[in-house]
Amino acid sequence: MKLVVRVKLLPTPLQAAALEATLHACNGAATWAAQVAFERDARRPLGLRKHAYAEIRERWGLGAQAAQHAIKKACDAYTTLKANLRGGRYGRPGTKRHTRALSKPVVFRPEAAQPYDDRMLSWQHQTRTVSIWTTAGRLKGVVFTGQAEQLAVLAEYRQGESDLVRQGGEWFLIATCELPENTLNAHPVGFVGVDLGIVNIAVTSDGECHSGRRINRQRENDRALRSKLQKKGTKSAKRRAKKRASKEARRNKDINHKISKRIVAEAERTGRGIALEELTGIRERARLSKPQRTTLHSWPFAQLGSFIAYKAKKAGVPVVHVNPAYTSQECSQCHHTARSNRPSQARFACKVCGFVEHADHNSSHNISRRGWMAWVCGARSTAPALMLVA
Incomplete structure (x- = not known):
């Protein structure tokens, strides 16, 4: 059973500035990659990587993993857009809203969530700190906090990527956890x-x-x-x-x-x-x-x-x-x-x-x-x- 746990980061002013610059760079790179995907009709990671990977690393100063995430992020956005168009969320084909959604590339907000894998982010649960990659270098000792129950689940069951996000001026990491399911009560009394x-x-x-x-x-x-x-x-x-x-x-x-x-x-x-x-x-x-x-x-x-x-x-x-x-x-x-x-x-x-x-x-x-x-x-x-x- 999958649960998502959100923990709050408590960065120093210098650490917060580095995290902000990283989010802006990653989302700027993803927006540029989305534009390339739109112009070249390369909306799958392998095809887009040939056109965008090298320039993302050189132009935006991203590491190898961050560049891969920017490309994947752009491709996932187009996959979601296609599903929404098929599902009628943008109206029927031929309407202004439907045409507008098809006629321009995807754009990401400067502070949209950025995924981090285990190569870019490591957790130190005993000290309640994380070591996280940024465009200014790797930040060590960034303090995080949360409810005791959440932190216990995070320490024992975290798997996969975590998302860095800024909401209301505060920083959060959203981590996916895989919990074992309890046995379903197959014989309820009512x-x-x-x-x-x-x-x-x-x-x-x-x-x-x-x-x-x-x-x-x-x-x-x-x-x-x-x-x-x-x-x-x-x-x-x-x-x-x-x-x-x-x-x-x-x-x-x-x-x-x-x-x-x-x-x-x-x-x-x-x-x-x-x-x-x-x-x-x-x-x-x-x-x-x-x-x-x-x-x-x-x-x-x-x-x-x-x-x-x-x-x-x-x-x-x-x-x-x-x-x-x-x-x-x-x-x-x-x-x-x-x-x-x-x-x-x-x-x-x-x-x-x-x-x-x-x-x-x-x-x-x-x-x-x-x-x-x-x-x-x-x-x-x-x-x-x-x-x-x-």
């Missing part, structure tokens, strides 16, 4: 149903409600401030809006990590699996008022689902995705389904058997039952291959 919603982000079939009014108030305040800054339109307002958006994303990610950790821990403790709603097409299916639409689109539900999935895979907890259709209108006791069973957003009252419960709890019971039925019918556990530890 499933924890998880209902995702607007008023409450996640409600489980055990009756546990995650988040709600406090976070929604904060999200409303964030939206109001963002709207105000966008209307102002000055450079300082745009800069503040960008900084605020990064802060919101970090807070949302932290909340999703906490919610997923609690759900997976409870499922593991009780020997159960986890049943999640299939989120594909949720924005097209949902019929909501305009304020609710904004709330739905602003929360990263897919991120929460992927966090639950990879944490469950790490713990050996099975995860299945079920069709969420009519879970909010179906009675979890007699299974009568009708829109009239929902007299209000928060209340469920069955018109046939008289069962009354909080609407989100009722939905989570239905998701739990559907998860069990899917498992009995042969559904397989699902989890992403790669996820960030943060």
Whole structure:
């Protein structure tokens, strides 16, 4: 099982200047290589290497490994562009956006992430330092830090390349780790149903409600401030809006990590699996008022689902995705389904058997039952291959 661990570097001012110059040189070389690949239609590493390798080393002052990475980076960018064009991300062929993407070479930001292999980067875990190649020579004793759990995983399971990246003026190394998978619980005693919603982000079939009014108030305040800054339109307002958006994303990610950790821990403790709603097409299916639409689109539900999935895979907890259709209108006791069973957003009252419960709890019971039925019918556990530890 692959995990990505991000550690923070604490370079001195001189070390930071060398790292910055290295990123700029590597990305400048990659941009130039991408232009050569575009002009000569050489978009594979072997073909591009014949045209670009020698000049990259001479013109940009890169070492042999760094030059190889710059060429590979340019080729990978064109491979990704081709896949995105085929997948329709840039619109249909003939549209302005599609034509524009095809008509110019790829360009890399000066501070885009730069890959490092073991010849260019070595880790000293006991002293918590790294030795890293730069255009100014090899830097030794660059201090790194992180959470104790992350550093333990990094020391034991790191494999392959690490990426050097600068974000918000701070330096990070992002390393790939290969962890052994726990044995999957092939005989769960049941499933924890998880209902995702607007008023409450996640409600489980055990009756546990995650988040709600406090976070929604904060999200409303964030939206109001963002709207105000966008209307102002000055450079300082745009800069503040960008900084605020990064802060919101970090807070949302932290909340999703906490919610997923609690759900997976409870499922593991009780020997159960986890049943999640299939989120594909949720924005097209949902019929909501305009304020609710904004709330739905602003929360990263897919991120929460992927966090639950990879944490469950790490713990050996099975995860299945079920069709969420009519879970909010179906009675979890007699299974009568009708829109009239929902007299209000928060209340469920069955018109046939008289069962009354909080609407989100009722939905989570239905998701739990559907998860069990899917498992009995042969559904397989699902989890992403790669996820960030943060």
